[in-house]
Amino acid sequence: MRVYNTLTRQKEEFVPRDPGKVSMYVCGVTPYNHPHIGNARPFVTWDIIKRYLEQCGYQVHHVQNFTDIDDKIIRTAKQEGVTWEVIANRYIASYFAVMDKLNVRRADRYPRVSEHIPEIIAMVQGLVDKGFAYAVDGDVYYSVEKFPEYGKLSGRNLEDMKAGARVDIDDRKRHPMDFALWKSAKPEEPSWDSPWGPGRPGWHIECSAMSLKYLGQSFDFHGGGSDLIFPHHENEIAQSEACIGGEPFVRYWLHNGFITLNEEKMSKSLGNFFLVKDILAHYSAEILRFFIVSTHYRSPLDFSDERLTEAGRSLERLRTAVGNCLELNKVEHTGENDAAKLLHKSAVQAQAEFFAAMDDDFNTALAISSMFALAKELNIYYSAVSSGKSEHDAEAYAIARDIYFSMAEVLGILVEERAGKLEGGAGLINQLMDIIIELRQAARQQKDWGTADKIRDKLNAAGIVLEDSPQGVRWKHR
Ligand SMILES: [Zn+2]
Incomplete structure (x- = not known):
């Protein structure tokens, strides 16, 4: 180190x-x-x-x-x-x-x-x-x-x-x-x-x-x-x-390092000094934490609404992988397979990269990128298993999941999700999306195309895309 x-x-x-x-x-x-x-x-x-x-x-x-x-x-x-x-x-x-x-x-x-x-x-x-x-x-x-x-x-x-x-x-x-x-x-x-x-x-x-x-x-x-x-x-x-x-x-x-506000150094005399409690009125504490760790600790940290919003979106992607893990936890082991082997290999590699980044002066910014890489592999594996394209290898999957969760533990994020407190796939957002999709389906059944399109467009603007699939409407981050 x-x-x-x-x-x-x-x-x-x-x-x-x-x-x-x-x-x-x-x-x-x-x-x-x-x-x-x-x-x-x-x-x-x-x-x-x-x-x-x-x-x-x-x-x-x-x-x-x-x-x-x-x-x-x-x-x-x-x-x-x-x-x-x-x-x-x-x-x-x-x-x-x-x-x-x-x-x-x-x-x-x-x-x-x-x-x-x-x-x-x-x-x-x-x-x-x-x-x-x-x-x-x-x-x-x-x-x-x-x-x-x-x-x-x-x-x-x-x-x-x-x-x-x-x-x-x-x-x-x-x-x-x-x-x-x-x-x-x-x-x-x-x-x-x-x-x-x-x-x-x-x-x-x-x-x-x-x-x-x-x-x-x-x-x-x-x-x-x-x-x-x-x-x-x-x-x-x-x-x-x-x-x-x-x-x-x-x-x-x-x-x-210092904190800057829209790239200007933050100080009391400039009046751009923020109390954490005021920030937490607009953003969750987890988003603020994730925002802080997304930058290496010695680099200047630029504080802005855009960056916090961005941090929230990134965190949501990591959260989705935890949600998928919680779903996979419920699936029974069926056998070894190529998708699981690939997942296992990717997880071990991501872990090595995560440790290497942290060993290099606690470079959390780089460490997070290996976490994203593993989240992506977990999501791919989840899709393969949930769509029936692949068998489920519970053992190989558990290794990948544990590596992913241990990374989150070091960064101190996704605590509630990992504890399984948020039910239903990726937690609260999944529950909310189920409600929104149901409302849009109801509008379409009544041939209220205006409302249906409005819902789709507004979701699109928020970075969420709806897809029709044989199982019904699904959603994903753009
Ligand atoms: Zn001192």
């Missing part, structure tokens, strides 16, 4: 620190609002990476934090006249509700900053003791000049950063890029006692302190959006490696 490491800017062979085990830390959300599309992408991505690692036999330990002490939370709490805990708890609940809908499985642990103040203070004290940090008037800053490798993740150097820094810098800092590890208390803000007086942690220190506590001094994957590379992850490296020394703090840094 090869993964792209942001630190070395190349794909590297993945070798876990401990054989058979994978430890990963993912930067979580700051719960001051409902999750937006930019939150959905990393968490769906990491869910799939985890599912795939598990399918490869690894035991995965996944830790993801909540930044529950933050300016934005404090501000929102003030505006609403409630405590910061109320805001944090409300939006943590919203995070879980949205991620559950997106079929993102839970991490093993969700540490919160507010519950790790002693660990954070101990780490800041350690950095002060070692000379990497200094206290000024109740604040503690990290001294970037003391860490010679500062800038190695983001590919920046201190001289350039100093030159680029704004003039109105804080003169209490020794270098403009020095960052706060501890901030002295301001009136009406939550604070905790510390050796430097009452205050609260800076943003970056939490991830160093909490990953150390739950994953140890060195772990396999650290993930997040590419907007976190600088300064957040750069600062995490400076803190953790100064503190522990020796082994690299993180073995592989993985970052997902």
Whole structure:
């Protein structure tokens, strides 16, 4: 398995620190609002990476934090006249509700900053003791000049950063890029006692302190959006490696790409920032998930109505194959035959291609194409068996079906269909199509050609074609 490491800017062979085990830390959300599309992408991505690692036999330990002490939370709490805990708890609940809908499985642990103040203070004290940090008037800053490798993740150097820094810098800092590890208390803000007086942690220190506590001094994957590379992850490296020394703090840094809206970068200032719950009012969570995984995680993801609609259509094609499998499950074994041999061969090939794509830096976009190839073969086989042209080889078919379902499991899609919850071939759409076809037949019997043609034309516009067959009217995707 090869993964792209942001630190070395190349794909590297993945070798876990401990054989058979994978430890990963993912930067979580700051719960001051409902999750937006930019939150959905990393968490769906990491869910799939985890599912795939598990399918490869690894035991995965996944830790993801909540930044529950933050300016934005404090501000929102003030505006609403409630405590910061109320805001944090409300939006943590919203995070879980949205991620559950997106079929993102839970991490093993969700540490919160507010519950790790002693660990954070101990780490800041350690950095002060070692000379990497200094206290000024109740604040503690990290001294970037003391860490010679500062800038190695983001590919920046201190001289350039100093030159680029704004003039109105804080003169209490020794270098403009020095960052706060501890901030002295301001009136009406939550604070905790510390050796430097009452205050609260800076943003970056939490991830160093909490990953150390739950994953140890060195772990396999650290993930997040590419907007976190600088300064957040750069600062995490400076803190953790100064503190522990020796082994690299993180073995592989993985970052997902940006989201664009109609090819324009999404940001709050442009007002094109979408909350997941608003998107889910128009599209199913499964379509949104499938849309996210249809693009490789490092590539930009362009968000538009057209693309979501397209994702919905593609998903429907994959769903049809599951529906056909559910039908085939009911057919009795009659014997070996050429169609089944071909299906078996195609399935094994599709599986090899799927694994190869996922082994190449979790290339879900390519992996999905092997899933489509297998869906097509399953549909061909289903037609051959259901039309009586071929015998049914239950054993060979079951192998192909299981491969297909395991691909869907890695991608976290077609869950209900696979569980057989949606009855009648391809599920709900088949039931609806039965109703529509029946209504059109009734119109034709009454010689109401206008209505019959209108139904056919509207279906056609939606990408569905009706065909007359000896068994009656059938439908298919165009
Ligand atoms: Zn973090």
